[in-house]
Amino acid sequence: MKNSLIFLILLLFGCSAIPPQNFEGKTVFNQEKRVMLGVENFLQNHLSLVRGKRVGLVTHPGGVNRQLKSTADLLFENPRVHLTALYAPEHGIRGTIDAGKKVKTQIDPKTRLPIYSLYGKTRKPTAQMLRGVDVLLIDLQDVGIRSYTFIYTMAKVMEAAAEYHKEVIVLDRPNPIGGVAVEGNLVQPGYFSFVGMYPIPYRHGMTIGELAKLFNHQYQIHSKLTVIPLVNWQRKMSWADTQLPWVPTSPHVPHWITPLLMGATGSIGELGVLSTGVGYTLPFEMIGATWINGERFAKVLNRLNLPGVIFRPAYFKPFYGIYKGKVCQGVQIHVTNVNTFKPFITGIHLMKTSMRLYPRHHLFRKSSRFNMFNKVMGSNHILVSLQRGYPVSQIEAAWQNQLNYFKKVRRKYLIY
Numbered sequence: 001m002k003n004s005l006i007f008l009i010l011l012l013f014g015c016s017a018i019p020p021q022n023f024e025g026k027t028v029f030n031q032e033k034r035v036m037l038g039v040e041n042f043l044q045n046h047l048s049l050v051r052g053k054r055v056g057l058v059t060h061p062g063g064v065n066r067q068l069k070s071t072a073d074l075l076f077e078n079p080r081v082h083l084t085a086l087y088a089p090e091h092g093i094r095g096t097i098d099a100g101k102k103v104k105t106q107i108d109p110k111t112r113l114p115i116y117s118l119y120g121k122t123r124k125p126t127a128q129m130l131r132g133v134d135v136l137l138i139d140l141q142d143v144g145i146r147s148y149t150f151i152y153t154m155a156k157v158m159e160a161a162a163e164y165h166k167e168v169i170v171l172d173r174p175n176p177i178g179g180v181a182v183e184g185n186l187v188q189p190g191y192f193s194f195v196g197m198y199p200i201p202y203r204h205g206m207t208i209g210e211l212a213k214l215f216n217h218q219y220q221i222h223s224k225l226t227v228i229p230l231v232n233w234q235r236k237m238s239w240a241d242t243q244l245p246w247v248p249t250s251p252h253v254p255h256w257i258t259p260l261l262m263g264a265t266g267s268i269g270e271l272g273v274l275s276t277g278v279g280y281t282l283p284f285e286m287i288g289a290t291w292i293n294g295e296r297f298a299k300v301l302n303r304l305n306l307p308g309v310i311f312r313p314a315y316f317k318p319f320y321g322i323y324k325g326k327v328c329q330g331v332q333i334h335v336t337n338v339n340t341f342k343p344f345i346t347g348i349h350l351m352k353t354s355m356r357l358y359p360r361h362h363l364f365r366k367s368s369r370f371n372m373f374n375k376v377m378g379s380n381h382i383l384v385s386l387q388r389g390y391p392v393s394q395i396e397a398a399w400q401n402q403l404n405y406f407k408k409v410r411r412k413y414l415i416y
Contacts, residue, residue, distance in 0.1 A: 035242040036231035038171030038209065039063070039071050039139050046228055047080045049135070049169060056133035058087040058118070058157055060150070062141030062173075062249040071139040071171070076111045083113065084132045089140065089153040090119040091250045119149070123194065124156040127164055135167040141249050142208040143259035144177040146184070147195040147266065147376045150249070151208060155197060155215045162223040169226045172209030172415070174242050176256045177263070177338070179205050179235035179416065182407055184344040185399035187378035196378050201403055202344045203263055206410065207233075213413040229415050238338050252283035261285050261333055263343030268351060270373040273363050275328055279321030286316055287350055288330020290323055291361050298331045300353055308341030310334045348382065348392050355386065 042049075055075065063071040072093070075083045086093060086108055093108065093115050105117045116129040130136075136157055140150040154170065161168045184202025192198070198219055206214065209227035216225045239246060239256035246256040253259065261284040268287065269276040277286030288294065294313035301311040311331040318324050335341050355363055364370070364387055374380045385395045 033232045034066075035174065035233045035237075035244060037065060037244070038173060038228040038230055039074065040065050041231055042137075042169070042171055042228045043074060043078065047078075049226065050081055050137075052082075053134040053167075054082050054084045054132055056085040056087060056130070056136045057083060058089065058136060058138045058140065058153065060089055060091060060093060060140060060249065062247045063139040063171075064245075064247055066244060068245055068247065071137075072108070072111060075137070076113070083111070085129070086111070086113050086115045087118050087125065087129070087136075087157070088115050090149045092119075118153050118156065123153065125160040130160060130164050130166055133166060135169060136161055137169050137171060138208075138212075139171040139173070140208060141173050141247070142175065142211070143249060143253060143262065144175040144203060144205070145259055145263050145266065146187070146200055146202045146204060146378070148249075148259075149194055151211050151215075152194050152197045154208065154212060155219075155221065158212065158216060158221045158223040158225065162221055167224045167226070168212075169228060170209045170212045171228050172207050172230050174230060174233050174237065174239060174244070175205065175207050176239035176246075177203070177260050178238050179207065179414075181205055181339075181342075182403070182410070183263075183342055184403070185378050185381065186402045186406060188381070191375055191377075191379050193375040195376050199402075199406070201406060202378070204410075205235075206413070207415065210413050210415055213415075214410070218409060218413070227415065233416055235414075235416055236339075252278050254283070257335060257338070258284055260335055260338060260341060260343050264333060264347040264350065267347060267373060267376045268363075270369060270376050271363050272322060272366050272369050273361065274354060275316075275318055275322050275330070277316070279318035279324065280316050282316070282332065285333050286314060286328075286330055287333070287354075288314065288316060288323075288328035289361065290326050290328055291358060292329045292354075294329035294331060297329070297353070297357065300357060301331060301349070304349055304353075306342070306346055306349060308335060308337035308339070309346060310336055345392065345396060348386070348395060351386055352392060 057072055059071050075081045106115050108115050138154050142150055158168050182201055182205040186199040186201055187196040212227055215221055216223055248254050265276040265284045268274055275288050277283050298311045298313040314332040315329055317327050351363055
């Protein structure tokens with residue numbers, strides 16, 4: 001009776017006796033223990049690390065604090081920080097440059113500082129670029145997928161810092177798709193590239209600060225590295241759990257959940273046969289083509305009962321890119337449970353299903369696209385296995401021993 005009265009009083013005063021929940025039905029984390037970003041932790045507690053030093057900053061549009069103020073502006077306006085240079089990864093400091101397009105060295109219109117390009121003629125800072133810098137701060141929002149280039153820009157900066165005796169401070173950020181699940185194959189010798197520089201899984205389950213430690217020690221970069229950790233972040237958190245605002249990290253990553261979908265469809269887009277929604281309003285959320293029957297495609301995919309996902313028949317017309325201006329049919333990928341969804345394996349099922357239903361429109365008919373596909377996938381194993389008709393379970397089993405070994409190595413570098 002007493003509990004009923006309390007509940008009635010709470011309702012009358014517009015309060016809820018039930019803890020607030022996010023869209024996944026999980027209790028939202030206590031506001032008093034909200035996640036503090038690495039940049040916020042640095043500015044509040046670690047400015048002594050740059051006292052009397054000239055600072056260079058590697059960042060992009062996702063480098064913001066909880067109030068959405070850019071790290072470049074926060075450092076530039078702070079009297080205790082002597083910011084002297086900016087460094088731009090893929091897509092540029094302001095995020096306006098398309099994937100794969102070169103970034104130009106220029107002057108930042110807001111701070112009037114030089115912006116040195118790390119995605120143009122060079123991807124590693126030169127002695128000239130570092131001449132006026134003592135310490136390099138890195139504030140890049142990664143997406144948790146191996147083929148995203150920001151983590152390799154970080155690695156190249158660390159290499160240059162070791163070579164030219166500069167310090168590196170990584171301002172840590174959450175892995176938006178969580179820090180528990182680790183999935184996919186490891187990059188094999190002969191397939192290392194700027195979308196896969198090290199033998200790590202497609203979904204690595206690490207923060208960018210943890211990756212910095214892994215790269216620095218496991219792969220022997222040996223820079224003078226400091227990682228400013230997150231506060232109150234937990235490995236089980238998705239981005240929604242952090243209650244942080246999401247800023248697109250690149251033009252086709254508009255939402256925090258996009259990286260999960262990218263993990264399923266990003267590699268498929270490299271083949272140039274199926275649209276992945278890039279060029280439409282739902283990048284990486286669609287799989288389709290002019291020759292697909294959406295109802296049939298969805299029905300067959302849903303029969304697989306893949307964890308954490310439902311496929312909806314869909315029509316769409318891309319505004320640019322493959323099938324521009326043409327009506328496509330296919331599916332929209334709806335993630336129903338971010339904790340059980342396996343993007344990498346789902347992507348292989350998508351490819352195998354397309355090949356089985358539409359053999360006349362074979363995914364691997366454009367041999368000119370094989371090189372980039374294999375680089376993104378980390379080897380030619382998946383391409384060859386699909387061509388030979390191997391079951392997905394057999395394809396996945398081939399990399400399990402290496403994945404298990406990585407998981408053991410990974411533990412040494414986890415911060416949280």
